[in-house]
Amino acid sequence: MKKVNAFWREKTLTEMTAEEWESLCDGCAKCCLQKLEDEDTDEVYYTNLVCRYLDAQCRCKVYNTRHEKVPSCIWLKPADVSAFKWLPDTCAYRLVYEGKDLPSWHPLRTGKPMSTVKKGKSVLHWPVIPDDAVPEDEWEDHIIFKAE
Numbered sequence: 001m002k003k004v005n006a007f008w009r010e011k012t013l014t015e016m017t018a019e020e021w022e023s024l025c026d027g028c029a030k031c032c033l034q035k036l037e038d039e040d041t042d043e044v045y046y047t048n049l050v051c052r053y054l055d056a057q058c059r060c061k062v063y064n065t066r067h068e069k070v071p072s073c074i075w076l077k078p079a080d081v082s083a084f085k086w087l088p089d090t091c092a093y094r095l096v097y098e099g100k101d102l103p104s105w106h107p108l109r110t111g112k113p114m115s116t117v118k119k120g121k122s123v124l125h126w127p128v129i130p131d132d133a134v135p136e137d138e139w140e141d142h143i144i145f146k147a148e
C-alpha cells in the first residue's frame with residue numbers, strides 16, 4: 001500500500017508549496033454556488049444556482065480564465081482563508097485552517113482524483129441549476145441554507 005504524504009497535518013496553509021495548496025481543493029464545487037449576502041446582517045446564504053461554467057464532471061470549464069469570465073469567482077489565498085467565513089464546513093482549506101483533518105473521501109487520502117464526486121460529496125449530488133437559467137431578481141427564491 002502506498003504511504004500518503006499527509007502534508008496537511010504537518011504544515012500550516014502558509015507553509016504549503018503552490019502544488020500542495022492546489023491539491024488541497026477537494027473539487028466539491030460548493031464555492032461555485034451563487035451566494036447572496038444580507039447587507040444588514042452580513043449573513044451569507046447559499047443558493048442552489050451553480051456557476052454556468054461548471055461541467056458535468058464537477059470541473060471548471062474555464063479554469064485558466066475563470067477570474068476574467070466570472071469576477072466573483074473566488075481566488076483563495078492562504079492569508080484570506082479566515083476572511084472567507086462562508087466557505088462550506090467541508091472545504092479542505094477551512095478544515096486545515098481550523099486544525100482539522102481531511103475527510104476520508106478527500107482525493108489526497110483516497111489517491112483518487114474523483115473520490116469527492118464518487119462519494120456523493122460534491123454539488124453534482126444536489127439539485128443544482130445553472131445560474132444563467134434563472135434571472136438574478138429571482139435568485140432569492142433559490143436560497144438553500146445559511147453559511148455557518
Ligand code: SF4
Pocket residue numbers: 024025026027028029030031032076087088090091092093
Ligand atoms: S469549497 Fe473548498 S474544497 Fe470545495 S471546491 Fe471550493 S475551494 Fe475546493
Ligand code: SF4
Pocket residue numbers: 031032033051052053054059060061062063066067069070073074
Ligand atoms: S468560473 Fe469555474 S471555478 Fe469559478 S465559480 Fe465558475 S465554475 Fe467555479
